[in-house]
Amino acid sequence: MIKQGCAFVYARLVELWKYREMLWSMILSELRTRYRGSFLGFLWTFINPLLTLMVYTFIFSRIMKVTMPHYALFMFIGLLAWNLFATGIQSSASVIVRQGSLVKKIYFPREILPLSVVGGSVINYLLSLVILVPFLFINGYYPTVNWLYVPLILLMEMIFTVGLALLLSSLTVYLRDIEHMLGIFLMLWFYLTPVIYSLKILSPGIAQMFKLNPMSDVVLSFQSTLYYNESPHWKLFLYGYGISVVVLIFGWWLFTRLNRRFAEEV
Template sequence: MTKYLMYFSTFKKYYYLLTLLVKKDIKKKYKGSFLGILWSLFNPLLNMIVLTIVFSTVFKHNISHYPVYLLCGNLLFSFFSLSTTASMKSVINSAGLIKKIYVPKYMFTLAPIISNFVFFTISLLVLIILIIATKAPITIYILYSPVYLLLLLAFSCGVSLILATITVFFRDIEHIYGVLITALLYASAIFYPENIIPDRFRYILTFNPMYYFIKGFRNAVYEGVPIDLYNLLICCILAAISLIIGAKVFEKCQDKFILYI
């Protein structure tokens, strides 16, 4: 218990640094851009339009309100992909500061995740506008959708801590992860309905953690059905395991970072 109180005290002490790092990431992302943070709205909208044109002709008879279906999955996956990819080199990119003064190194990894979560929450406005514009049904069950967003945030933090640690010692992981994230994208039933997958290949979805977060969020926003407790339990377990392993791996290896950055 004393150990966890110490962690909390350290986090509280350096919380201001985390807010500064997040603000820096937010300002840097669209620095020099004419539209600035509005790109957080236009990017998902433009991507959705392109993907809808490409895939809706194939699945228009299988999925009603296809743009909403597509955006529900694509927004969540984009957040996970962007935040974890940005966090991979967070320790390496902060080498100059880490070598000069002591600060909790995990702050540098959490900052890009939180900044991307800010952009992600802004982009959800596009989803709300799209639901209204397409007259897609809205039910009371949309109220539990934030639960899946917070669980995805926790899961992303854990994965990012692991990736940031591995990248310090093994720089090639950046290129390997690029291939892996592409495979996850096409194995998350984002562009297509999962029922078109033959039964003998359906297990591929069940081994993809992103599938559960996307499915839970779609159930709340798109399907408008009561919460699936089994799916929620899996998401909670994935988030908890990811955070625990990520924190343990990062804590165990962080003293060696200085030798490799």
């Protein structure tokens, strides 16, 4: 059974690699679609995080006078990580339905559709670092060995996001209400993730419960590395990777079970 499963996964990965040019083309198309019709176009990739950072800095340092040092930076680090996840999930949920005509006309690995959406979100995140890194320098944060954890944390988030994207995109083909419910669910999830607050304000018991949330592990790891200049807590790090891999395996398994009838349902 395990041998057959490994052979299947290998075969799917080989097929996806053969279609890598199509995947890259769809990622670029996804990015173009986000800013289609706007005057500034792709520049919004940089303008959005920059404006967000300026607004948060003004509100929390000048108006609310939050005592936490460099609070705008703290929140911005978490917000960029959250936006990668939320944008990838929300857009990928309906991607197969949106691309129904393509699904019906030609054969290609259907995984490419949710992967292209998540890929677009990852590129947006990487481009947002053009804003984050100078802001770190301005606030006196300089590269240390702990910054080497950033690619590993990003990989963990990508694995988790792809797993959920595969799961939700396949289910939405059959249950269209998921697309409408997802916005409310993500809003609740956002407040259960320590993006705009520190877990230190919670009691130890409640904080431990919040750490069961995989996105808490991602955000906390980014904050540890970039804000606190520490290495991520290894137990939290391993737990986050474990959950992410399980979600990816389950999401991919469900996707392969349901994709046989996509062309009939979209």
